[in-house]
Amino acid sequence: MPIIRPKIKILDDDHKEMILEEAKSILEVQGVFIENQEALNLFDKNGLIHEGLRYFIPPDLIDKCLKTVPPEITLFDRDGNEHITLKDDNSHFNPGSAAIFILDEDTGEIREALSNDFIRFSKIVEQLEYIAAQSTALVYQDVPKEAQDWHRLYIALSNCYKPVVTGTFRKESFSIMREILLACRLSEDDLAKKPLAIFDACPSPPLKWSDLTTQSLIDAAKSMIPSEFVSMPLAGASAPITLIGSITQHCAECLAGVVIVQLTKPGAPLIWGGSPAVFDMKHGTTPMGAIETMMINLGDIEIGKFLKMPTHAYMGLSDSKIPDSQAGFEAGMGALLAALAGNNMTSGPGMLDFESTQSIEKLIIDNEIIGMVKRFIQGIEDYGAPFASEILNDYGDKEELLSHPSTLKYFRKELFFPSSIIDRMTRDSWKDKGSKSTRKRAKDLSKKLLEKPSVKPIDDKLAKELNKITEKALK
Amino acid sequence: MIILTGEEIFKNIVDSIVNLEEDKAVELANEALKKKINLLEVVEKGFSAGIRKVGELWEDGEFFLPELMRGAQIMQKCLDILIPHLQKGSEEISHGKVVIATIEGDIHSIGKTIVATMLRAYGFEVYDLGADVPAEKIIQEAVEKKADIIGVSALLTTTMTGQKKIIEILREKNLMNKFKVILGGAPVTSAWVEECNAHGSAENAIEAVKLVKSLLNK
Known part of the structure; x- marks a missing residue:
């Protein structure tokens, strides 16, 4: 056990309480705009007052719904093995979802993605030690438009055993995706007990849950599949410019989601999450690597923890267009801060250019960042006093400590061992090896990783079953 | 009260837009109406010149989007005051x-x-x-x-x-x-x-x- 688990705090309890109370009051007084019929029926049944599609949620209903949210979610891999648990300060990472472009490693150009890119991407994610979960990270153009959401789940699970963060673009797709997930489990009950996928659902800022995303929440809840809120207040554009104002808006949007889900099915699993950003006042863009974006995320995570819910955030991504030093420091700061906040699921690795682009090179570099971050949050261990004096007494014998029993005993535990991505060679060796940049080293490693055999190849029978479902759905 | 000439009013309008002073801009629009100054000139030499200046400041990196938007909205508010008094309404400008x-x-x-x-x-x-x-x-x-x-x-x-x-x-x-x-x-x-x-x-x-x-x- 470390002496302390390194932790960062950005809000105090008084302000968490104030934010929560104001968010509840926003839902009571200003209400939330709901465009989905099934949710409206549910709200009507529960006697909610409304003006048109704007529904007013009383605070006592929010409190009641919060009570039935499970405090933790354990995700299982494709083959049904326990994989990761989202609880306490556990920090896991998955690639940023649904990029519409890929940075081609060979040409260096950002272009539209094809299914083969996502196959390669999934195979790499399978190999990367510190990327705990996969995601339907790329939207590719060589399948029919109607298949662009669910088809990714098929490719993901066919090529990588890790649990998957996904989502729908069309209401109709949920049933196909559910069928794909069910094929990996024995029964509906088995899928509910061993969740394999998380469904992202994004409210539209400010204070609106669209037809599509609300339906996703409801459908997932009915099957006890975890939903992850991706509330995205845009500070200064579709949310208050003040960081605390945006955190409050995020809280209100997510609380409305809690009510929709828990009214659908009390006890349905949920993740308090988001992808907020500050608005860039010069370029009109949504910088994910801005330090203030990260601060809003940290506030959102703290509120989620205050409510004893598993948490999520979009961090560890960059607005740079190539895996350069901006990409490195933005991803590095984001990943470290997310882990220091004890965020349970962090989406972002691999992403560039405001969530629009995925890069295999960056993903590989980010894996290395996360390796270091994970070492950091393990903290400093107390192996028992005296800490140094006895060891130093032995120095005189050999004038080195390399071969000292304590070094041999602890060095593998104390040190993080980077891959070829991190350069710690002497300058001469570095020159001898081709004077390669981080990006070039990542590109080289990507080729090697793609040649490696799958860590856990998909079972033939399951592969056939997934093919069958896909063929049927494509007809 | 200081009596302003047309040119002075135009300059004040430009300043009010660039300084994002809504009340002042509205007051100047009303003053131009009262004084029966050529409204096409008020729009062109006053408000349009003002917003062009705001646009330039934005392009130069002096102004940011909130200022650009605010400038445009103040200008719009003033145009809404002037347009009903133009012979052919909004078409004229x-x-x-x-x-x-x-x-x-x-x-x-x-x-x-x-x-x-x-x-x-x-x-x-x-x-x-x-x-x-x-x-x-x-x-x-x-x-x-x-x-x-x-x-x-x-x-x-x-x-x-x-x-x-x-x-x-x-x-x-x-x-x-x-x-x-x-x-x-x-x-x-x-x-x-x-x-x-x-x-x-x-x-x-x-x-x-x-x-x-x-x-x-x-």
């Missing part, structure tokens, strides 16, 4: 009509809203149809309003196809020669504009104004 929308399936409206606001401030009659608008509806409005320009924005590659659909429908209906179609949104590239056979796209709101002006030879 209009540089052209623009129908603008974010395409069906896409709810990302902020970029489109900024462009609409700036076009309005620069003297175009803008009909902003909002977000998630079907291609057919955009064209119907453009026909009804006798628009010169159709502006369509999309943030997702999945909705970008809707931009192409606009051109396809215009062709089918033989309406292509009636409008210039401009595209907006982060994924829009010059290659995409070409593929759609559209008339242009712009990097930002001020560039969009310049694009519309050049398409209409203003």
Whole structure:
């Protein structure tokens, strides 16, 4: 056990309480705009007052719904093995979802993605030690438009055993995706007990849950599949410019989601999450690597923890267009801060250019960042006093400590061992090896990783079953 | 009270816009009305000059988007005061009509809203149809309003196809020669504009104004 688990705090309890109370009051007084019929029926049944599609949620209903949210979610891999648990300060990472472009490693150009890119991407994610979960990270153009959401789940699970963060673009797709997930489990009950996928659902800022995303929440809840809120207040554009104002808006949007889900099915699993950003006042863009974006995320995570819910955030991504030093420091700061906040699921690795682009090179570099971050949050261990004096007494014998029993005993535990991505060679060796940049080293490693055999190849029978479902759905 | 000449009023109007002083700008618009100063000159030498200055400050990096938007809104408020007193109403100062929308399936409206606001401030009659608008509806409005320009924005590659659909429908209906179609949104590239056979796209709101002006030879 470390002496302390390194932790960062950005809000105090008084302000968490104030934010929560104001968010509840926003839902009571200003209400939330709901465009989905099934949710409206549910709200009507529960006697909610409304003006048109704007529904007013009383605070006592929010409190009641919060009570039935499970405090933790354990995700299982494709083959049904326990994989990761989202609880306490556990920090896991998955690639940023649904990029519409890929940075081609060979040409260096950002272009539209094809299914083969996502196959390669999934195979790499399978190999990367510190990327705990996969995601339907790329939207590719060589399948029919109607298949662009669910088809990714098929490719993901066919090529990588890790649990998957996904989502729908069309209401109709949920049933196909559910069928794909069910094929990996024995029964509906088995899928509910061993969740394999998380469904992202994004409210539209400010204070609106669209037809599509609300339906996703409801459908997932009915099957006890975890939903992850991706509330995205845009500070200064579709949310208050003040960081605390945006955190409050995020809280209100997510609380409305809690009510929709828990009214659908009390006890349905949920993740308090988001992808907020500050608005860039010069370029009109949504910088994910801005330090203030990260601060809003940290506030959102703290509120989620205050409510004893598993948490999520979009961090560890960059607005740079190539895996350069901006990409490195933005991803590095984001990943470290997310882990220091004890965020349970962090989406972002691999992403560039405001969530629009995925890069295999960056993903590989980010894996290395996360390796270091994970070492950091393990903290400093107390192996028992005296800490140094006895060891130093032995120095005189050999004038080195390399071969000292304590070094041999602890060095593998104390040190993080980077891959070829991190350069710690002497300058001469570095020159001898081709004077390669981080990006070039990542590109080289990507080729090697793609040649490696799958860590856990998909079972033939399951592969056939997934093919069958896909063929049927494509007809 | 100090009596101001026309030129002084114009300068004060420019200053009020650049300094983002709404009350002062409104007061000056009313004063110009009261003094029966040539309103076309008030618009051109006063308010338009003011917003052009704001645009320049933005391009120079002195101003940021909130200031650009606020300047445009103050200008709009003042124009709303003056327009009823123009002989032919808004037509008299209009540089052209623009129908603008974010395409069906896409709810990302902020970029489109900024462009609409700036076009309005620069003297175009803008009909902003909002977000998630079907291609057919955009064209119907453009026909009804006798628009010169159709502006369509999309943030997702999945909705970008809707931009192409606009051109396809215009062709089918033989309406292509009636409008210039401009595209907006982060994924829009010059290659995409070409593929759609559209008339242009712009990097930002001020560039969009310049694009519309050049398409209409203003």
